[in-house]
Amino acid sequence: MSNNTWSRHHILSLADFTTDEYDTVLQTAASFQEVLSRRTKKVPTLQGQVVANLFFEASTRTRSSFELAAKRLSADTLNFASGSSSMTKGETILDTAKTYLAMGTDIMVIRHREAGVPHAIAQEMDRLGVKVSVLNAGDGQHEHPSQGLLDLFTICSLLDPDLPRVELLKEKKIAIVGDILHSRVARSNIWSLTASGADVHLAAPPTLLPKLFADYCENTPGKVFLHWELEPALQDADFVMTLRLQKERMSAHLLPSLREYHQMFGMTHSRLQLCQPNVKVLHPGPVNRGVEISSELMDDPEFSLIQAQVSSGVAVRMALLYLIGSGRA
Amino acid sequence: MSNNTWSRHHILSLADFTTDEYDTVLQTAASFQEVLSRRTKKVPTLQGQVVANLFFEASTRTRSSFELAAKRLSADTLNFASGSSSMTKGETILDTAKTYLAMGTDIMVIRHREAGVPHAIAQEMDRLGVKVSVLNAGDGQHEHPSQGLLDLFTICSLLDPDLPRVELLKEKKIAIVGDILHSRVARSNIWSLTASGADVHLAAPPTLLPKLFADYCENTPGKVFLHWELEPALQDADFVMTLRLQKERMSAHLLPSLREYHQMFGMTHSRLQLCQPNVKVLHPGPVNRGVEISSELMDDPEFSLIQAQVSSGVAVRMALLYLIGSGRA
Amino acid sequence: MSNNTWSRHHILSLADFTTDEYDTVLQTAASFQEVLSRRTKKVPTLQGQVVANLFFEASTRTRSSFELAAKRLSADTLNFASGSSSMTKGETILDTAKTYLAMGTDIMVIRHREAGVPHAIAQEMDRLGVKVSVLNAGDGQHEHPSQGLLDLFTICSLLDPDLPRVELLKEKKIAIVGDILHSRVARSNIWSLTASGADVHLAAPPTLLPKLFADYCENTPGKVFLHWELEPALQDADFVMTLRLQKERMSAHLLPSLREYHQMFGMTHSRLQLCQPNVKVLHPGPVNRGVEISSELMDDPEFSLIQAQVSSGVAVRMALLYLIGSGRA
The missing domain is CATH 3.40.50.1370 (Aspartate/ornithine carbamoyltransferase)
Incomplete structure (x- = not known):
């Protein structure tokens, strides 16, 4: 080693x-x-x-x-x-x-x-x-940081199990979906993914994705893009990272109902059709089934990397x- | 092994x-x-x-x-x-x-x-x-199941320390006393003891021992018998397994007072005289001293197998x- | 060994x-x-x-x-x-x-x-x-006892790292300051220090140091002295052991405010000037900073043995x- x-x-x-x-x-x-x-x-x-x-x-x-x-x-x-x-x-x-x-x-x-x-x-x-x-x-x-690195490892070792390395992510499109504002996972991932040359597309309701995130990672090989709706972030994405939703956010009026959130930002099989055909979905866990991601998609080994993470x-x-x-x- | x-x-x-x-x-x-x-x-x-x-x-x-x-x-x-x-x-x-x-x-x-x-x-x-x-x-x-097996091992290795085996229990009489209805220990023990050929005598107040238990283990070598009072179960018993009483059962009106329970179903030295002379008493623990079993009996190494369990x-x-x-x- | x-x-x-x-x-x-x-x-x-x-x-x-x-x-x-x-x-x-x-x-x-x-x-x-x-x-x-022994070891191995032994403490003066009445640490330390020949000076408000402590350790090589104010205990002391103050003592009216306690019995750099020049201060932890001992003194490696303990x-x-x-x- x-x-x-x-x-x-x-x-x-x-x-x-x-x-x-x-x-x-x-x-x-x-x-x-x-x-x-x-x-x-x-x-x-x-x-x-x-x-x-x-x-x-x-x-x-x-x-x-x-x-x-x-x-x-x-x-x-x-x-x-x-x-x-x-x-x-x-x-x-x-x-x-x-x-x-x-x-x-x-x-x-x-x-x-x-x-x-x-x-x-x-x-x-x-x-x-x-x-x-x-x-x-x-x-x-x-x-x-260890979550950011394990996500990076999960992705890179999928792309080349024998020699996982960051250059494999160059020009890949990666969507990060969910409560960006409160997520330490998102912050670590933004650093590792942009440093690896990937373009990172953040998608969330405006209450959970303030404009200041546009200033992240200005001089890195990869770039950060902000979206207040899901579709443009998913378009041709190679990987979709979903984030855990803290239920207490709702009581703080930052969120509509969980059901409405799932309708607007929840990942499902049908939404994956916007992405690259071999797209993979990640989640740091624990998952609120049916909120950030549909139960069927979460358990589908063709698309879900959650166990691999x-x-x-x-x-x-x-x-x-x-x-x-x-x-x- | x-x-x-x-x-x-x-x-x-x-x-x-x-x-x-x-x-x-x-x-x-x-x-x-x-x-x-x-x-x-x-x-x-x-x-x-x-x-x-x-x-x-x-x-x-x-x-x-x-x-x-x-x-x-x-x-x-x-x-x-x-x-x-x-x-x-x-x-x-x-x-x-x-x-x-x-x-x-x-x-x-x-x-x-x-x-x-x-x-x-x-x-x-x-x-x-x-x-x-x-x-x-x-x-x-x-x-x-591990409790059922350790109880079985405790009994069989007492009967033959060098070669504990279930056939040692053939035609033994074993009483199980207490809250049968709510006890997972009782259910596992009924399987292991009847499979070993022992006759199992269940004793409890009717609220804690519904008739349906008579249907347990119909085709096993050993048989199950139900008693709503203690004495017939103890008569000539080789082993007496007492069960832990959950105190919350009383508030659910399934039980009289603990004192009354002890008077009717608690094991004591004097009650052991109904059993075989070399009878042994078991309890899965933790024991409510003076309820399922008298303190003196629990601590009497001649009869109690609790530490061995x-x-x-x-x-x-x-x-x-x-x-x-x-x-x- | x-x-x-x-x-x-x-x-x-x-x-x-x-x-x-x-x-x-x-x-x-x-x-x-x-x-x-x-x-x-x-x-x-x-x-x-x-x-x-x-x-x-x-x-x-x-x-x-x-x-x-x-x-x-x-x-x-x-x-x-x-x-x-x-x-x-x-x-x-x-x-x-x-x-x-x-x-x-x-x-x-x-x-x-x-x-x-x-x-x-x-x-x-x-x-x-x-x-x-x-x-x-x-x-x-x-x-x-293990706290008493580790305090003894901390002191003795400072005096002779190669061969720590109790005779090194003969005729040393050691102050124990604080809630003596409720402290199991103090009781164990009084035994070990007097047995080693040190003179032990206890200092606390009268509510936390009843006279009966004068009877401790009557026939030991070292002697026990009681003080209801701090200064005589510190005078020429070689070691000062401070004790943790349980905040619940105040609600029991055994103590004035924490601030007042610190002013009367808290260890500080300036109070150390009463002691021997190479005096050391101990505390069993966890410390209420600014109560039993000032933050500056606690962190001063020249005087504090807290980490060594x-x-x-x-x-x-x-x-x-x-x-x-x-x-x-």
């Missing part, structure tokens, strides 16, 4: 990822994907190291994915869930992080409902001059832990 | 278990019981495999037992508890199961408050053509994970 | 610890501290053994520390948290402990809000004639698990 060029110590955002870094992640993940196809899906890479999952915001899916990735690299894992935490006792987040540092944590995987928390912790670790790495597992509405998640997270973990040797 | 004849892929119910299958489980569990008596209680059987405990209904005891069984087979474990789950986010149960499948889970251990959930998940896995195994850890009021639980669950896990090689 | 003289089976209290026992813990912890400085921080000492963390009272910090210590000794760990437990189902605490015993637990680490629970469980285990060890991880307002915690808990665990071979 080619990590001799890897120098990034924390993974906080995809905003400044280089093409080389994307390709290193993709190819390292491909190696681990191969490991995962064996009967014994374990490697001793991080034996004796400690990965602490500090999930200040509840999550089953992402936490399990990181936990499994860590265990398959033979790391020991510690799980912190905000419910039973000392946070309820008035300690600051930095104090909690420093406590896990002092216990001997090597890599901290951090999710928090506030944007910037993983960055603040990484900054503090650097200020202290310690070698611990921080991995952002979702911070508020800001970024979710979950599988890719473990391989990509193994790659990330491996890359930042072995740089620490 | 003799698993060359094992072909069952999921363990969902004991209704169609064969005598050979029971005996294979009993003898495999006996081998693991021997492993557990060593200082290093671990074997590498499931190294690199993933056992996901998907407990949609809270449980400490059963979850810990499965978790420990998996760890002693060197599997990696993932725990899902419904509280902090994406289920609260509107995903279906099948979607959750498919997510764990896509992450690379090899065996899913599933508990759910609705009967049939493990079956539905197993069916979906088979439809998808994947090799993952499903183990029912309790579904509603339907079945709890818990120990058997780990060995039997190791056997089950081993049998379905190594069939997957 | 010199454990040939270790005979203690449970660790419940420091009240009767001998100097030899303290020194054995300190020197064993020093060996593990060295292990923890390696890249692979794992030893196979407790391979195949089971450490169950039975935390009837919620805790992240202490539970994670014990869990990591156990994993670094290669033990398998089981976590019990009171929230999702069978305790809510009416089982007694002893029944829960016996269930974990029957599953095959080798060491039980127990925290409970009631004083004496770990002792009661240890007594029951001894009565049953089983080899399981009990480690008190905090019982009510009674004791928290957390690191010491893992090494000391490895030592304790090792000492009681290998005595079981």
Whole structure:
């Protein structure tokens, strides 16, 4: 696995990822994907190291994915869930992080409902001059880099399983549909897809897609386009990424009913006919069936990459832990 | 360990278990019981495999037992508890199961408050053509097969520690006392005990023991008998299985007071005198002391098998994970 | 690691610890501290053994520390948290402990809000004639021995990293400041520090420091002194241990406002000038910043040992698990 060029110590955002870094992640993940196809899906890479999952915001899916990735690299894992935490006792987040540092944590995987928390912790670790790495597992509405990378890996390894690389996406058209405004997944994906040279078409009701998104990624190889209706985004699209709709948005009057949303922006087999014939549909999960995507389409292996995304998640997270973990040797 | 004849892929119910299958489980569990008596209680059987405990209904005891069984087979474990789950986010149960499948889970251990959930998940896995195994850890009021098997193992290995087998139970009389109507433990036990040739005598107040139970197990070697009072069930019994009483039954007017219940159906030393002299008492736990069973009797090692049941639980669950896990090689 | 003289089976209290026992813990912890400085921080000492963390009272910090210590000794760990437990189902605490015993637990680490629970469980285990060890991880307002030992180790290994031993503390002056009355940490520390020959000066408002504490440790090498204001306790002190203030004490009218408390008993840089020039400050965590201790002082590596305490915690808990665990071979 080619990590001799890897120098990034924390993974906080995809905003400044280089093409080389994307390709290193993709190819390292491909190696681990191969490991995962064996009967014994374990490697001793991080034996004796400690990965602490500090999930200040509840999550089953992402936490399990990181936990499994860590265990398959033979790391020991510690799980912190905000419910039973000392946070309820008035300690600051930095104090909690420093406590896990002092216990001997090597890599901290951090999710928090506030944007910037993983960055603040990484900054503090650097200020202290310690070698611990921080991995952002979702911070508020800001970024979710491992999700962006696993989506990229899912797409690129479909296009070339042997050598997934970002240049495969050059001039592809990718639609991102849904609650762009509140989505950290969308933000990470916009960075990775435009950096790979794809054109990204955002589609959502105007309340969920403000004009400011037009300013994203000005100097990247790919471009960003905004649409307040679905059809132009789907026209000849190679991939359609649907986003999870938070039901609380409706009570905030940002959304009509779920039924109306599905009629205007929900993905269905019939809408796919606007796209390229071999179009694929993604969703970060968990899906509200019949809202962002029809149940039939979600379960159709010809078009849906949703299960592949979950599988890719473990391989990509193994790659990330491996890359930042072995740089620490 | 003799698993060359094992072909069952999921363990969902004991209704169609064969005598050979029971005996294979009993003898495999006996081998693991021997492993557990060593200082290093671990074997590498499931190294690199993933056992996901998907407990949609809270449980400490059963979850810990499965978790420990998996760890002693060197599997990696993932725990899902419904509280902090994406289920609260509107995903279906099948979607959750498919997510764990896509992450690379090899065996899913599933508990759910609705009967049939493990079956539905197993069916979906088979439809998808994947090799993952499903183990029912309790579904509603339907079945709890690993409890039924550990009870069987506890009894048979008492009768012959070297070669526990179901024929040892032929013509034994076994009383099952308590809330039969709502008990998944009772249902699994009725299958295993009648299949082993034992006569099963059910005893409970009429509100907790409807006549329909007379129809259970019509063509099995052992027979089922119903009693609305305790004494005829205890008469010359070899084993007495008491069931946990859910206190919420009282508010539903299915029960008199706990005190009255104990007076009519609670097991005590004096009531044991109706039974065979070397009678033993079981309870799946946790016990309401002084309700289903007197505190003195529960703690009396001459009669109580309650601790042995818990120990058997780990060995039997190791056997089950081993049998379905190594069939997957 | 010199454990040939270790005979203690449970660790419940420091009240009767001998100097030899303290020194054995300190020197064993020093060996593990060295292990923890390696890249692979794992030893196979407790391979195949089971450490169950039975935390009837919620805790992240202490539970994670014990869990990591156990994993670094290669033990398998089981976590019990009171929230999702069978305790809510009416089982007694002893029944829960016996269930974990029957599953095959080798060491039980127990925290409970009631004083004496770990002792009661240890007594029951001894009565049953089983080899399981009990480690008190905090019982009510009674004791928290592993915290007392890690504080001792933090101080002694600062004084002599190569050979930490209690005689290093002879005639040192150590102040313990804060809510002495309700603190199990204070009680464990008073035992370890006076046994080591240090003079212990307790300082707190009279509501939080009743006169009866003067009777503590009458025949120990070190002596206990009571102060209802801070200054005499700090005068020429070598170490200052601050205690966590439970905010609920205020509503019980035992305390003025937090601000007033900080003004009277909070540690600051300026107050340190009363102490020895190389004084160090400790706190068991989590800290209420700006209450027990000023934020600036807490983060000042010249004076604060708070991070060192957390690191010491893992090494000391490895030592304790090792000492009681290998005595079981």
